[in-house]
């Protein structure tokens with residue numbers, strides 16, 4: 603069975619994220635290590651980290667995915683921001699490693715005034731400062747609008763150019779694909795997506811799927827997640843996307859809007875129903 607999970611909250615305690623995932627009968631989960639809008643990183647003692655690892659074992663949640671904060675900007679033209687970003691990235695990945703996380707999902711920043719080569723070089727420099735023998739690997743996520751990570755060709759080119767031993771592959775987000783112009787509701791666009799992955803990269807480089815519907819229309823370049831089946835991708839789009847054989851064993855993580863656990867419950871039920879039909 604492919605792992606299914608949601609982004610859970612560490613708001614009250616770190617362990618809460620595990621209990622939330624367990625309560626939702628998830629087999630994987632994703633967390634932020636702290637509020638994604640602040641630079642401060644939490645100080646967790648060994649006991650808490652030990653308890654987290656123990657509880658995760660008990661509930662059998664694999665993989666554990668950490669999502670990077672949005673502040674990290676390895677290519678900023680302000681040297682101070684680059685330095686803070688490198689420092690935060692490194693600290694985050696070491697903390698992720700201490701938690702025995704498997705993947706660290708990162709969005710790369712684009713800059714319309716900067717050449718691709720400069721973006722690649724600066725990004726890569728941020729990666730090589732991190733120890734290179736860690737279990738936890740960086741996954742680069744596709745984005746809704748960017749010259750380096752929105753279209754599949756650009757995403758694979760970027761991956762190749764910034765690849766270091768700290769980077770373990772790619773994460774594909776359905777909302778971002780849709781916003782970047784891949785109309786998942788259409789068979790022909792699904793075909794284009796498959797062909798582009800085969801032509802410019804390799805399915806094996808994709809390690810994780812973020813499954814989100816989109817509030818914005820196809821090709822909008824706008825990154826607004828919606829409940830599964832309630833957005834522009836809709837049920838037909840997800841049925842087609844989830845049928846892609848080469849992606850069918852990858853972990854699925856939902857980052858859909860969430861006011862309470864009830865929202866996750868509904869989205870997971872929607873997903874499980876589609877998967878059940880595909881399996882039968």
Ligand SMILES: [Zn+2]
Nearest residue numbers: 743775812857
């Ligand atoms: Zn995502």
Ligand SMILES: [Zn+2]
Nearest residue numbers: 777778825827
């Ligand atoms: Zn998004």
